[in-house]
Amino acid sequence: MGDIGFETKPPAKNKLFHGTFIHSKALTELEYLHNAAVAVDSLGTIVAVSPDTDLTKAQATLLPQLNWSFDDTEIVVAKPGQFFFPGFIDTHLHASQYPNVGLFGSSTLLDWLNTYTFPLEASLSSLPKAQKVYSRVIRKTLSHGTTTAAYYATIDVPATNLLADLCLSSGQRALIGRVCMDQLGPAYYLDESPAESLAKTKQCIEHVLSRDPQMELITPIITPRFAPACSAPLMKELGRLAKETDLPVQTHISENKNEIALVASLFPDAGSSYAEVYDTFGLLTPKTILAHAVHLTEKEADLVRERRSKVSHCPCSNSAITSGAARVRWLLDKGIEVGLGTDMSGGYSPSVLEAARHAVLVSRHICMDEGRSEERDKLSVEEVLYLATRGGAKVVGMEEKIGGLEVGMEWDVQLVGLHDVDEEDAEEEGNVDVFGWESWEEKIAKWVYNGDDRNTKKVWVRGRLVHERK
Template sequence: MREYAKVFQGTAFTSATPKEVTALKDRLFCIREDGVIGRVVAPEEDDYQAIVDAYRDGPGFRRLDEGQYLLPGFVDLHVHAPQWAQSGTALDIPLYDWLNTYTFPLEAKFSDLSFAKNVYEDMVSTLLANGTTTVLYFATIHKEASILLARICADKGQRGLVGKVVMDDPEQNPDYYRDADTATALKDTEEFILAVKELGASAKQGVYPVVTPRFIPSCTDEALQGLGELAAKHDTHIQSHCSESDWAHGYVQERCGKHDAFALHGFGLLTEKSVMAHCNFLDEDDAALFAETGTAVGHCPISNAYFANSVIPIARWLDIGVEIGLGTDISGGFSPSLFDNARQAVISSRMLEDGVNGELPASKRGVPNSRITINEAFYLATAGGGESLSLPVGRLEEGYAWDVQIIDTALRTSRLPLYDANEPLEDIFQKIMYLVRPENIREVWVQGEQVHKRE
């Protein structure tokens, strides 16, 4: 009977579909030695009690306390790790000015590995404490500091997908912060890929290299083409920014004569392992290309409210089969919490549907059928993120990694308003999604290993 490394007993919530959340009441989650869920056993199954009897006196058994619930670990599809050092500042200026006045000078400092280590260790720990178990990271142009970020993810137990950023165009990037030239950018990228693949081979949860052109405005055509070839050669994930703002979207149209999506596709950068951040200005053809190629959207609702100049129609793109997950976009988004971003995703969608200009009649004020529910936002933060990365994460079911958050709703200092012993689990789930704060996240597990515990 004792064939599992760990057995957890408790109630959990997981996405069944983008619109439906399943409450798994009093389940046994049987975790294999490799950190993967081997079985999920319901109380009515014949061997439920036999499993409890076999494991409950051993060190691998855990019964959740009253008021505690399991959620899948969150998947963050867009984090600029170096920008954690400026998070919460300079959010009131246009994107172009923000990058050149604040962001690029900060990122240039990551040539200093001591500085990079301090910021990256704090960033990874902060995201884990917020329930985020898998993260798609932009690092900087610095090869060694980018490898260091991957190593920190491996050491702290976070599933990190890390990209050494490429910015090689001397006409578009400042002299103090860019790749020396295109050949160097491509050489450093390939060496980075090989180093991170070697590092990831010994990390239980997996650490992965990501081909990362910052965005089309920062890269030459030669670099973009070369990065597409490297991604194909080494079968890596790919990330960039796509049609984020009026300025960025317009620049690509003027330079390439086409939208970002088709320009990126021409360079071999749209694949089933690609995630493009923001994408606020996709049109129907762009979205259809994303669905056809398996390219995912990293939706960053808080950041978009500051810098994207529009609200992306998430509901419409979900309906045509585009893969979508959530991102915090540290530090264009000020919060490291995907709980906060899930809430903002719902708010922004309601504003898109209802409109914002009260001088217009209601029939002309918004975009119909644009709202999403908290169930859909939860899906984006979990299963949608896993599907976007083509990884078995974000669900609590057999064959998926045991990446979980243990949420305590009865915490004395941050108690959720749950007073009825018979309150429906659906209502409890919604209160968790809207009201949980970091202190409610008592433990975080990745690939069957505890990586965070709040005392």
């Protein structure tokens, strides 16, 4: 793998970005900064934001203030029609399942795991195969503007460590979870005991911390797969580990009705609900990411809120494998932090933008169900972009660092370009057509509904360019 450690070093040059910058100001509001400049230091930190300044003026005033030399500052300009936007945060995906995207037939959760998922995950104990799959998923998600990903790997230690190394060398910010499961899975794909599961988890944590001691780019995350796959002793150990290490936790909750019934039958003595099972074992922490939360009861949601645990909403997955429609408005109204997850390969798409689009559509399906209010549950374009950035940052516990464009935050950003129909360029255009009469709000709506990786021209993480379309 070469000198991976080197890769954590930020780029040496200071950078001055100029053009239009757009980010979430609040859940329902985007802020548009036109003809603005943002200075990013060699550590990848935003050190100045200047609205209303042309490039020449920004260079003449900002650089001396920052004590930066003209020659040593890299200039990056968003062309007219392009804009800088915070990188997306994918709060839930299985790196190991990437080759299976789009494959689920008409299955639902529990048969999908056995038919499609466990065999593939088990096969990634082959490191060459893991290298191929993990390299591809990192490259693919970066190309869609995902600057931070909360990954599930597999139960295998070397392959999980390889995923960490690949994120580091590719420059993608990531949470790296070795999957813990000592029951439910097939014999060929299980931790042998709670003790083994805990020991292997610690090995992966140590590996990540050896590579990136300050967790500047990669962070270990404790990953009980989901309650049905973890014995009570295992969950107890993992809850204890979370407390000792103060590391984040990720798992699934209340995705599918059969799964909920299974949890009730497996843990008759650990509380009266799925959420209480996790709480019993100390796994509902302020750093816990709960994927799905489709069928939570009122009481469970109150408990999640009380514990300040977070929710990853995965609309593509929930529709594709017929899990249900998560009531995001209801979660937000309760004060629960929500981000978006692609949940590959329960979800079929690598794109958080597609997850955002589907969050809009699923919210409308909730409206269309009988007996619900028409307007209240709908999520707007502005709201789903908040979930994809600021919301996701809160879910992964990094809201001070990423998700917005403020001084002190790190430069995890994508440069987005939309196709102007008057420009007959031969290069790849994508499916957003701008006719010239649209407002900026309308351009953003067009991006959310028809945008894809072709619109994401460049991607930076901590100030480092990690993806560029040719």
